[in-house]
Structures are given as C-alpha cells and as structure tokens.
Amino acid sequence: MTQLPSPPRMRALYPGGPEVSSVAWGMWRFAGDDVAAAEARIQAALDAGVTLFDTADIYGPDNGEPFGAAEALLGRVLAGNPGLRGRMVIATKGGISMGVPYDSSASYLAAAIDASLARMGVDHVPLWQIHRPDLLTHPAEIGEALLTAHQAGKIGAVGVSNFTPWQVEALAAHLPLPIVSCQPEFSPLAVAPLGDGVLDQAIARGMAVLAWSPLGGGRLGNPGDERTRAVAAALDAKAKQAGVSRAAAAYSWIMAHPARPIPIVGTQSVPRIAEIPDAYTPTWTRAEWYEVLVAARGEPLP
DSSP: OOBOOOOOSEEESSTTSOEEESSEEEOTTOOOSOHHHHHHHHHHHHHTTOOEEEOOTTOSGGGTSOTTHHHHHHHHHHHHOGGGGGGOEEEEEEOBOTTSOBOOOHHHHHHHHHHHHHHHTOSOBSEEEESSOOTTSOHHHHHHHHHHHHHTTSBSOEEEESOOHHHHHHHHTTOSSOEEEEEOBOSSSOOGGGTSSHHHHHHHHTOEEEEBOTTTTTTTTSOOSHHHHHHHHHHHHHHHHHTOOHHHHHHHHHHTSTTOOEEEEOOOOHHHHTTGGGGGSOOOBHHHHHHHHHHHHTSOOO
C-alpha cells in the first residue's frame, strides 16, 4: 500500500524564519537547581537533532517552583555555556497571570516579554506566543503591543496557543504582522484539531503547528480506560512493525498530517530524549492512520 509522505527532519519555522527540527523539546517540567543536569537534558535534545525549544513564563508553579522558574533555569544554563544559544531556537509564551488568570493587556504583555528575556538572559526570541486567549482585551490592543515588541527587536515573530480559529482571525485583523504559529493540544487521544478548524486554518495561513501533550498527558504510556487502550493497541501495531516505542509511533502519527504538526516532546529523561529520532522511522498507510483515529473517536468514521 502507498505510504503517506514522511516529514522532513528540518523545516522553516515560518517563511523567512529560522530552520528548526520538526520535533520540538518542551520545558514544562524543566525544573530543579542542578544546572549541570539541566544542561545535560538540553545537550541530549541537541544531540538528538532537536533545535526548537518550547518554554513559557508560567512553567514553574506546576512543579512547585516560582513563576518563571523554567525560563530562569534555562537562563542559568545559557549563562554557563553561552555557545548553546546559537544552536537553539527558543520559543516562549506569556499572557497567563497568576490568580487573574489571563491578561493580554498591552502593559502586561510588554512587561511579560521583558521579564521572559531577562530570565533567559537573552535580548531576543525568534518566536513569542500568547499562551491563552484573554477574552477581556480587544485584539487591537494586543496587536499594538506585539508590533511594538517586534519593532524593538525583542521578538522575531508572533504565534498563539490554545486559540480558536476565530480568535486567530480576530487578532490577525488587528495585527500588521503574520501569526506564524498555533499551539493546540493534539495527540492520538486529543484529536479535536482535526475537526474544529485549527489544522485547516494552519494550512490555509501557512502557520506552524506546535502540538502540546502529544502523548495525551502521559496517558498513552499507562492506559487507564478502554478508549486509551484501543488507541495504544493501534499505535503498538505500528511501533512493533517499525521497531520503535509507542511514543515514537504517536509522534510519527501526529507528523503524518499534512499540516506537518511539530510534536513537543516533554520527557525530561536523557535516555528517552535520545530516542526522539525514532519518531522518523515509522511510515503510515492511510488505513493505518485512520485506524488510530477511529480508536481515538471510539466510533466509526461517517
């Protein structure tokens, strides 16, 4: 049977933007005080061919650490080994304010961008994304704040995370810059972007798709219900055929979509980070890919 096209290992993050790996490494669980161990995780990702690193200013409290802790830890790693900076394309996010919970006012976004840069010890990030939509800020105010940061050289490009397609369109109507990325939850367990317009809009607008929680928040590793077990079994059939792990099969399933989503691998284990290139091994037929989707839906396709 005809195999679906395999994704390239490198791609432009956005037109005219930096070349990045088609798998990213995420820093949601990037934590602790051991800078050497933190650097080893980053080095393992680089050795695995990863060049795109995803973080956010809110990463910290979920690990029992302060707001901004993950960015600050990255900053300490970069301060100790400045040469790493030239090998990494850093994407970060902001717009979540502790206790508010969302704030995309111009003053907050300006302060959040400056604070992120200071924590990481950099003066520029190639991609800055609004982490969650703030329903109380007009897109025109957001657009003005992001344009100002871009013109100041602080951010190379603008993206969004967890936005609906219409929220993207509303922002795009008031932003002179292109919205170059979206970051939805997308995995063999979270398949809403296939039907809610998120991936279709990304294709139409040429937006990069950064898929967060590509293993279903870890549920694919330890299935606890019938639906998850069915998805795991469908992935295992491909994993066995390709000689890779279930995780690698899940990443490859995500990347097989023509929107070319970039799975954000969240493991903090150096041995598992080293397995990231296995995601390029499996190839899918249409029948195999749809079999996973049917398991995820829990019902036949129409």
